[in-house]
């Protein structure tokens with residue numbers, strides 16, 4: 001049907017009509033809030049490049065998680081900033097490590113919230129790489145055991161889900177096997193399966209104090225030029241036992257989210273990463289854009305592309321807008 005018989009504007013005439021035919025809807029159920037845990041008491045140290053975000057000691061993490069829960073958010077993902085770093089990332093899998101303590105504090109105070117933990121070594125190694133180093137190279141197989149130990153230790157502390165972000169080959173299988181052997185076969189794995197080597201992680205590395213001290217992450221994170229490889233990465237992790245497949249970053253990779261949605265039958269998560277957040281906030285601070293409207297449009301685009309879940313630093317603000 002063509003104009004004038006068909007008029008596309010008829011169904012755009014009122015907010016009611018627009019709502020009735022809306023194809024994609026955001027919900028606070030879809031949002032996961034990332035938080036950074038540090039040692040100490042009453043610590044709330046602003047992360048300069050991510051306005052509105054802080055390194056938080058356990059007492060303040062609990063406050064923020066309560067606030068998130070009150071706005072309707074169902075889940076948080078925890079990153080730890082340890083006091084001490086070493087070549088083998090021992091504080092990543094210590095029973096009194098910072099993430100382990102944060103998990104317990106949240107479980108004691110806000111048991112309703114689902115706790116996901118980021119499983120990686122980069123924040124805990126003195127060299128800042130996501131695995132252990134052998135002769136200047138990130139040693140894939142030697143890193144697997146430490147990653148599995150980290151995931152197990154988070155789970156023992158009470159984590160509800162683990163999310164490996166290191167990009168070592170085979171880590172999902174190793175983690176699944178370890179969790180199963182230890183009686184945690186019910187704990188899901190959200191795999192950062194399709195994680196690109198991206199400049200959009202810049203502000204996060206300041207927040208997590210996890211920048212590599214030499215070289216870069218290009219030998220383990222994906223080349224932004226590759227899309228078919230994303231399908232292979234996802235397939236590999238599904239074979240190994242992943243329950244949710246993540247694409248990261250989100251905005252420059254909407255095509256990848258879309259492709260995976262067509263190809264795989266698991267829930268897809270997308271990480272609206274630190275750089276995406278900081279750019280938007282910078283625009284807001286300059287008075288050039290309306291960040292509230294932009295973030296809604298951004299998250300909608302990520303969901304429209306096919307993401308079921310979105311990790312975003314804007315989760316609390318957005319949940320507030322959605323549920324008011």
Ligand code: PBG
Nearest residue numbers: 120122165200201204273274275
């Ligand atoms: C750890 C990790 C990173 C992010 C999540 N987990 C950083 C990296 O790989 O350097 C990035 C998150 C963000 O930028 O918001 N491996």
